[in-house]
Amino acid sequence: MRRLLVAALLLFAAAAAGAWWWISHPLALRAERVEVSIEPGTTAREVARLWVDAGVAVPPEALYQWFRWSGQARRIRAGSYEIGTGTTPRDLLDKMVRGDEALEMLRLIDGWTFRQVRQAMADAPNLKQTIQALSDEQVARLLDLPGGVIEGHVFPDTYAYSRGVSDMTVLRRATAAMSRQLAGAWEARAQGLPLATPEAALVLASIVEKETGVAADRGRIAAVFLNRLKLGMPLQSDPTVIYGLGTRFDGNLRRTDLVADTPWNTYTRPGLPPTPIAMPGLASLQAVLRPEPSRALYFVARGDGSSVFSETLDDHNRAVNQFQKNPKR
Structure with a gap:
């Protein structure tokens, strides 16, 4: 009996050693x-x-x-x-x-429209496609976004996702992120801004995002548009015109486009457009809600991404003449 017990123990030990190996x-x-x-x-x-x-x-x-x-x-x-x-x-x-999953990455860029977000999601590897046949309004309703508007309500960032999850899952995270960032920026806003609601701030931030060529100008660009709103001046922002043209825009903005009325044309309509025109990043949200002190009402691109700011129309016209009409001078 003892020998059998020893043999059994040896077999068990060998099996355990083999399993451990x-x-x-x-x-x-x-x-x-x-x-x-x-x-x-x-x-x-x-x-x-x-x-x-x-x-x-x-x-x-x-x-x-x-x-x-x-x-x-x-x-x-x-x-x-x-x-x-x-x-x-x-x-x-x-x-x-x-839960150490294999993750994919989706990068959403500041200033993109939702049309570009759709394309990035369609191209994303191993992302389950559920929104491509839906309209923007249908997607917005599924996400419980106010007013049925998704444009501008997606926060630009890099999102990690598990393979096989749906595009709607990623969108829920991205819209929740924008809601948090907007709420935080609104809570820290400066006093006396001509913006009645966080949604108005989001709309203006989207315009600032599209107008900013270099980061150093962002706060002053925001100040120009805020100053114009305070005085009741039209914003006259080219990116709003381009957004209103939609797929009709061929890359060349013409004078006739500036007077072609759409709900987003800030040359033909006063105040803010009805919706954002792109995804603003956090820097643009903060610039709109805590702008740099400035009395400038105009700005024009130098051609290197930066802008020249002017308080008077005469100064602005001189800058336009120097940097737009005679760029080599």
């Missing part, structure tokens, strides 16, 4: 990289089968028993995961328990 050595893979997407509610046994089907060259039962024996099978998180050569069974389980 196995979980600490790299898994055999049928490709350099193996990817798996685990849906919520997937069992540990099903997870093991997913990895084997994807390219892990071991019996699925061996993986499952390791998950079960570790005591962490129920802690495996849903998500998208990727492993490469050198990954051990221990590494694999740790990755899924930590």
